[in-house]
Amino acid sequence: MSDLNRNNYSGDSIENTRKKKMEEFQRSFDKSVMSDDYNDVPAVEVHSDENSYRGFSSSSSPLKRRKSNEINSYSDSDTKKRIEKESKKALKQQSKENKRIEKNKAKRNQKMFKWVWLTMVVIIGIVLSQVILVGVNDLLAISREEDPKTVNISIPADPSISEIADILAQNGVIERPEYFVIYANITTSEEDFRQGEFEMETDKDYEAIINFLQSNVNRTDIVTVQLTEGMNVLEIANKLHDEGVTADVQTFLDMCNSDTFDEDFAFLADIKNKDKRYYKLEGYLFPDTYDFYLNEDPEDTIYKLLSNFENRIYYKEEKYLGGSKKATVEELIENSDYSMDEIITIASIIQAEAANKDDMYYVSSVLHNRLDNGIEMGVAQLNCDCTVYYPYREYTDVPETIRSTYKSTYDTNTFNGLPAGPICNPSLDAILAAISPNNTDYYFFCHDTVENGSTPYYASTLEGHQYNLSLIG
Helix, strand or coil: CHHHHHHCCCHHHHHHHHHHHHHHHHHHHHHHHHCCCCCCCCCCCCCCCCCCCCCCCCCCCHHHHHHHHHHHHHCCHHHHHHHHHHHHHHHHHHHHHHHHHHHHHHHHHHHHHHHHHHHHHHHHHHHHHHHHHHHHHHHCCCCCCCCCCEEEEEECCCCCHHHHHHHHHHCCCCCCHHHHHHHHHHHCCHHHCCCEEEEEECCCCHHHHHHHHCCHHHECCEEEEECCCCCCHHHHHHHHHHCCCCCCHHHHHHHHCCCCCCCCCHHHHCCCCHHHCCCCCCCCCCCCEEEEECCCCHHHHHHHHHHHHHHHHHHCCEECCCCCCEECHHHHHHCCCCCHHHHHHHHHHHHHHCCCHHHHHHHHHHHHHHHHHCCCCCCCCCCCHHHCCCCCCCHHHCCCCCHHHCCCCCCCCCCCCCCCCCCCCCCHHHHHHHHCCCCCCCCEEEECCHHHCCCEEEECCHHHHHHHHHHHC
């Protein structure tokens, strides 16, 4: 019974077996589809014939062949490596190509930039060359040499370089004021330019123009002024102002009481009582005829006066006092009993009191006798009227606000001996008379009125002096 059952299947058994195989196939097929391994597997025709199962076998099934081919085509390790290698190679090649493109692009841009840069340089160079050429031509006066002219240039006080450039351009001396300003700012200072009138040729280069305008020698606005013997500092300052030489009287006066010139003039450096003087330079502004410039710098004006004093006292040799030996005034002073400053102070009083040159030597003898023997003779004071109101000439010259109470510290009626300094600027004759007075025993002098010729009278005693005063009324 068992053998029969093993070899002979009933119909139900066969049908059940077929169903089971179909279910297994269906499960395998669904699994393949879900794993995307058999998307292209053709439809399988299934027959219910119990003796047939079309399209499938253990060795030649299309499904199995397809599955085997797909695995062999895409999934083996060699193929993956080859694909990976080719992908990397393709990417590398693409990167290399991109770099080449970028490099070529950079070269083109660089070449374009060079051309643009070169073009700009050329354009700028042309413009600059034109600018520089114009400036150099004007600087060197190349374009002005063809037809030079002489023009009058007026430079104001305290001029700026821009103002000077404009004036020069307006008068045809230069063509490009902006270039002159640049050159002048580099090579010089505004303070070095002189104000005044200049007669200038138009063919000068910038350097020649600057040198020309910085020298008073080239000025044409010259005024001749005579400073007479015996003028004091106040009178000189006012005279120079009236003649247009000094613009500011107070500036001139301040300069006359300063130490500005001590370094250049030893006779000023030797003065030690500046605090007791009204004006330190009084007595040393040598009276003479001078050529000044209009609106001249007060320092230049004073320097000119002091230089003349130095030349006449220290360097000029002449025959003095009728002798045959030539000597400078300085040498004569050194041989006297007084210092330079004392001699100038005595000379200033002589200049103010004496009627003429001869009278100077007699007045000098009176002063020397009083200085040497005045105490013994009861006349220790010089009693010179010319000192009473100094630095003013006379009472009416004292400012009205202080006139009624004014007392000069130089008044020789109130103290013995010489005042603190000179009271005016004496002539050379007065200085020589102060050095070598006549040998007399006079201690008094007086003068007649100007209308009567300023006749001098001298006396050795007070009685004789009073008699002389009675003669002149």
